[in-house]
Amino acid sequence: MSMAWVARRLALVVPTLFAATIVVFMMIHLAPGDAAQAMLGPMAAGDTLAKLRQDLGLNDPWPTQYARWLSRAVQGDLGRSIRQQLPVAAMVQEKFKNTAILGIVSLTVAVVVGLALGFIAGLNRGSLIDRFVIVLASSGIAIPSFFLALLLSYIFGTRLGWLPSSGMYELQGGGGPGDLARHLILPAIALAAAPIAVVARMTRSSTLEVTSADYVRTARAKGLSESSVTLGHIFKNALIPIIHLLGLQAGVLLSATALVEVVFSWPGIGSLMVDSILTRDLPVTQGCVLAIAAAYALVSVAADMAHAALDPRMHD
Amino acid sequence: MAADALATSAAPALGKRSASQSAWRRVSRRLWRDKVGLAGIVLVLAIVVMALLAPVIAPSDPLETNLAEAFLPAGAPGHLLGTDLYGRDILSRVVWGARPSLAVGFVATCFALFIGATLGIVIGFYGGWFDTLAMRVVDVMLAFPYLLLAIVIVGALGPGLFNAVLAVAITAIPFWVRLIRGMVLSFKNEQFVEAGRSIGATNAHLMRSAILPNVAPYIIVAFSINIGYLILEAASLSFLGLGAQPPSPEWGAMLAENRNYLTLAPNTVIAPGVAIFLIVLGLSLFGDALRDAFDVRLRDE
Numbered sequence: 001m002s003m004a005w006v007a008r009r010l011a012l013v014v015p016t017l018f019a020a021t022i023v024v025f026m027m028i029h030l031a032p033g034d035a036a037q038a039m040l041g042p043m044a045a046g047d048t049l050a051k052l053r054q055d056l057g058l059n060d061p062w063p064t065q066y067a068r069w070l071s072r073a074v075q076g077d078l079g080r081s082i083r084q085q086l087p088v089a090a091m092v093q094e095k096f097k098n099t100a101i102l103g104i105v106s107l108t109v110a111v112v113v114g115l116a117l118g119f120i121a122g123l124n125r126g127s128l129i130d131r132f133v134i135v136l137a138s139s140g141i142a143i144p145s146f147f148l149a150l151l152l153s154y155i156f157g158t159r160l161g162w163l164p165s166s167g168m169y170e171l172q173g174g175g176g177p178g179d180l181a182r183h184l185i186l187p188a189i190a191l192a193a194a195p196i197a198v199v200a201r202m203t204r205s206s207t208l209e210v211t212s213a214d215y216v217r218t219a220r221a222k223g224l225s226e227s228s229v230t231l232g233h234i235f236k237n238a239l240i241p242i243i244h245l246l247g248l249q250a251g252v253l254l255s256a257t258a259l260v261e262v263v264f265s266w267p268g269i270g271s272l273m274v275d276s277i278l279t280r281d282l283p284v285t286q287g288c289v290l291a292i293a294a295a296y297a298l299v300s301v302a303a304d305m306a307h308a309a310l311d312p313r314m315h316d
Numbered sequence: 317m318a319a320d321a322l323a324t325s326a327a328p329a330l331g332k333r334s335a336s337q338s339a340w341r342r343v344s345r346r347l348w349r350d351k352v353g354l355a356g357i358v359l360v361l362a363i364v365v366m367a368l369l370a371p372v373i374a375p376s377d378p379l380e381t382n383l384a385e386a387f388l389p390a391g392a393p394g395h396l397l398g399t400d401l402y403g404r405d406i407l408s409r410v411v412w413g414a415r416p417s418l419a420v421g422f423v424a425t426c427f428a429l430f431i432g433a434t435l436g437i438v439i440g441f442y443g444g445w446f447d448t449l450a451m452r453v454v455d456v457m458l459a460f461p462y463l464l465l466a467i468v469i470v471g472a473l474g475p476g477l478f479n480a481v482l483a484v485a486i487t488a489i490p491f492w493v494r495l496i497r498g499m500v501l502s503f504k505n506e507q508f509v510e511a512g513r514s515i516g517a518t519n520a521h522l523m524r525s526a527i528l529p530n531v532a533p534y535i536i537v538a539f540s541i542n543i544g545y546l547i548l549e550a551a552s553l554s555f556l557g558l559g560a561q562p563p564s565p566e567w568g569a570m571l572a573e574n575r576n577y578l579t580l581a582p583n584t585v586i587a588p589g590v591a592i593f594l595i596v597l598g599l600s601l602f603g604d605a606l607r608d609a610f611d612v613r614l615r616d617e
């Protein structure tokens with residue numbers, strides 16, 4: 001991986017983020033009628049509307065508005081929430097932390113479980129466990145994450161009473177990492193199901209491909225032990241396409257988190273975003289979208305870097 | 317495949333029919349042998365028939381309320397799957413709900429395919445600055461996760477079924493543009509296109525008679541896979557309250573409406589949830605089987 005390549009890939013983040021800010025900025029102008037009207041509803045009085053328009057700077061030309069909005073956003077000022085009168089940046093930051101916890105745990109679960117299932121299935125093609133993994137992968141892709149979330153909260157929360165199915169901490173006497181872990185289990189599983197399926201499927205086919213590769217035959221012919229062939233050659237090379245996939249899955253996860261957070265009342269950025277849309281609190285929606293898009297852009301770069309570092313074909 | 321297409325574009329009507337007929341026979345024979353794929357087809361067909369025959373199959377009006385019979389459990393007399401908060405028959409709602417739930421995915425996929433194919437074929441064929449510009453826009457759209465992009469669009473336009481279909485369709489356009497542009501680029505310099513051009517065929521004629529038959533298998537496979545994703549995406553929007561609105565029996569909206577009564581009446585949530593699961597599963601198995609039967613590989617999966 002040459003430095004030039006790294007620099008080029010990093011530089012690609014800038015136009016992506018720039019484009020994201022344009023899309024987010026446009027949201028306010030796509031709203032039917034006028035943003036001020038959309039925020040205040042049809043019953044708003046004329047002078048209130050006029051004042052809000054003035055406050056939002058809606059009377060200026062678009063490029064002026066965008067430049068102003070962007071220069072503030074770069075300095076960390078994303079405006080104020082219409083409903084809560086709080087700075088959007090602070091709201092987004094607080095909720096984003098909670099989503100990050102859920103997201104990182106889910107992605108880790110998805111990678112570990114998906115890799116293990118796919119790898120075992122690939123090494124035992126046609127066996128019972130292989131078929132089980134195939135069925136599991138097809139179902140995992142098809143089951144809506146919000147439905148799985150509801151099922152889990154009903155079975156393990158309501159019926160069995162094993163795990164909490166709402167919030168991040170107990171309201172009374174809670175707070176430690178143990179408490180957080182208990183609250184994390186169900187949402188993390190619900191969110192991880194789809195990526196587990198995708199990763200397992202990909203790992204399986206990638207393992208099948210690698211197992212028949214020439215270098216694996218060479219390694220065996222060299223007299224390497226079966227375990228060192230499996231781990232050192234098959235697993236390592238099967239991993240390469242998965243890394244690239246993970247960047248995409250992180251993006252899927254970052255947006256699907258809204259569906260799961262809503263079910264488990266997880267105080268994350270996804271539920272904040274959905275709430276803000278339903279209450280037409282546009283500055284908050286913009287802040288959430290910007291944060292998720294930025295996180296996705298950075299995660300994809302990280303995945304690309306890791307991919308390049310692992311894949312010998314990418315070394316110059 | 318290249319030779320097939322040359323035959324299709326140059327040969328008289330009779331030869332054309334027999335060439336494509338044998339290709340279709342080969343595909344359907346492979347499909348028939350794939351039992352898992354067959355199960356997927358049966359599942360999808362069953363749900364489509366359920367949607368079409370909803371007035372015949374549904375035991376009662378999906379919107380008819382009867383507060384005296386609220387929250388009946390599954391298996392109650394006259395209500396196989398029980399009733400919801402307003403005493404509406406769940407089975408009837410799930411059966412009728414197949415219509416909006418499937419229609420959303422189908423309409424959105426058709427819309428995305430139409431726009432994506434038109435753009436993809438035109439920019440792939442002509443290239444130049446228009447191609448560069450269009451691909452930059454596609455890159456920007458792909459920089460957003462699908463569901464987030466759909467949420468952004470609905471967030472701007474406002475919640476509702478129509479806006480949700482539009483949003484879901486728009487998120488699928490980049491996929492189609494890239495897929496079809498890529499195929500056109502790879503076919504553009506093939507011999508059969510050159511041959512057509514050399515005998516004086518116009519661009520429009522070449523697109524229709526030489527390129528389209530070659531991209532058709534890819535489009536069919538991608539369509540069957542895409543439609544399942546879009547159904548799931550639209551149901552997700554409805555579940556968040558951003559798509560179909562109550563009292564519509566659209567499955568995502570039903571889940572949203574009943575999720576607060578999960579403890580009291582799990583059947584109200586399980587029925588529409590299983591319905592979404594089955595249609596998406598059926599379409600995914602069917603799509604995989606089709607891909608194997610046509611023996612095509614899609615880059616953007």
